Amino acid sequence: MVQAQLPLHSLLSFRIVCKQWNMMLQSKSFIAKVPCARHGGWFLFRGEGKECVAFMPSVNKWCQINLDFLLPARVRVVATSGGLLCVRQHDDQLIVCNPFTKAWLQLPPKLHRWKYPIVGMVKIGQSYNVVVAGRKGAHANIVTEIYDSETATWKLVIDKNQIQLQQSFQTNAVFFNGSLYCAGQNAILVYNMEQNQWMEISGPIMENTKLMLPQICVCHSCLLMVEVMSNRFLMTRISIWKLSKFGGLWSKIASMPDKLLKEVMNISGSRLFTYFGCNNLVLFIFARRRVLAYNIRQNSWHWIPCCPFIHNFARRFAHFSYDPNLGSTI
Structure with a gap:
């Protein structure tokens, strides 16, 4: 056919x-x-309600992703993996779906509820796991629950390391080499899926990150973080750091050219921005619907087309890397 x-x-x-x-x-x-897996990575942007759009780098175009087939009126994408989306309802229930086949499944209720949990999703073969973690109280240990699609149940994980959440971390954990990663102000949390335990590692030694929330992303089979230097709350330099595969050392691999940084300043001023990675690109999301891409393989920068579907989406949208797959089953 x-x-x-x-x-x-x-x-x-x-x-x-x-x-x-x-x-x-x-x-x-x-x-x-x-x-399967021939469409390449997409960049997924989640908005309010069921607003969902994606940028397709291979054709340099945007498309809308329709979530109207989901019954709840308001849902929010919180994780992606292997062509599937994990979405959260307003009552903290989770749904896993394939937006292209419109197949979906409401997961059983979790044992715990958190306002801003860390959520990660890992799909291997025809099965998948959803990892949700949070804390009870200001200086409590991490409490972790894992949904296994093969058993269709949640299990509570007892962490022997007793890591405490004493700060805020990015809520969407990224999967890399068997572990989930999420960055905070002073450390990076790592969840080893095989050992079922958390640990902390250090991020790059950055001089000033007050203008941007710490994040970690996967790009070109590497873990990356971005440094923003500032003077009197004005950006003076934007640099990209990479974590080496051996030894856990960070190294600076690129800095935004001064001419491009001035253009960014004219667009966003000193406003916070976000970034994430997929395949060979790191996307920087600024104000006024502008998205800047850095190609780690070609060491080049370029603006991507503005999203034609959502007004001012950059200020309201969370973002995820996404590999669409019609063959992914729930």
């Missing part, structure tokens, strides 16, 4: 041709013929 060999963004546009085509593209027989 010719349609099964087309890129995913083309298949999405075919859905609006007619009801018959739409039904065919969602059928199990058609999905089975679509090659």
